[in-house]
């Protein structure tokens with residue numbers, strides 16, 4: 001029997017920025033297909049640096065990264081960027097076409113898919129994020145929360161192996177935060193979510209990994225981790241006032 005390759009494999013990844021600042025010191029991470037993992041850690045821990053290695057925006061350090069068995073390398077970048085869908089914090093970095101539908105079609109069209117397939121993927125991705133009615137609207141007419149959901153759709157339409165979300169709940173009002181959580185909960189995808197919002201991690205990700213000063217210092221069930229006040233405090237992680245992990 002063969003074992004499927006992990007969706008994401010990070011093996012001994014170390015990286016220093018050109019100014020000499022060492023941001024990652026030998027990170028190991030394995031995410032199985034279908035897993036949902038929160039990446040937690042204080043400001044400056046190296047979370048963004050790690051995420052930028054997953055689709056090869058940053059390269060050149062020690063170690064290796066592979067997505068569903070395919071190494072992140074210069075020769076594979078196009079396929080890697082299809083397999084790793086990163087949703088950045090600011091949706092306006094990802095929406096630049098005149099309509100929502102064209103934004104969601106952009107990736108699949110770029111892959112050379114035929115128009116019938118592109119249309120199918122756009123419809124499906126917009127349905128998955130609850131934005132099917134917005135296909136013909138200009139993205140800048142939507143609310144911030146709606147734009148963030150469309151940004152998720154622009155990545156889903158590529159049918160990625162792993163969906164990576166950078167602080168998905170930031171700047172959302174409580175209703176927008178809840179609506180996005182409902183959308184993400186229903187997605188049948190492998191998920192890596194960078195967040196400072198610990199209740200969101202608990203709601204969406206059974207497993208959490210804590211990065212601090214460029215090293216993974218914890219990898220545990222989210223509920224277990226959030227119930228450990230000393231461990232949270234040691235890494236500057238805080239639950240909202242009055243929040244209790246039952």
Ligand SMILES: Nc1ncnc2c1ncn2[C@@H]1O[C@H](COP(=O)(O)OP(=O)(O)OP(=O)(O)O)[C@@H](O)[C@H]1O
Nearest residue numbers: 017019021023041042043044045046047048049050
């Ligand atoms: N372009 C850069 N050049 C030099 N150092 C950098 C650069 N970008 C980030 N760093 C440093 O690398 C370390 C890790 O930064 P990174 O942005 O990955 O942290 P983070 O965990 O994503 O933080 P935050 O939660 O604040 O977004 C920090 O000390 C940061 O100052």
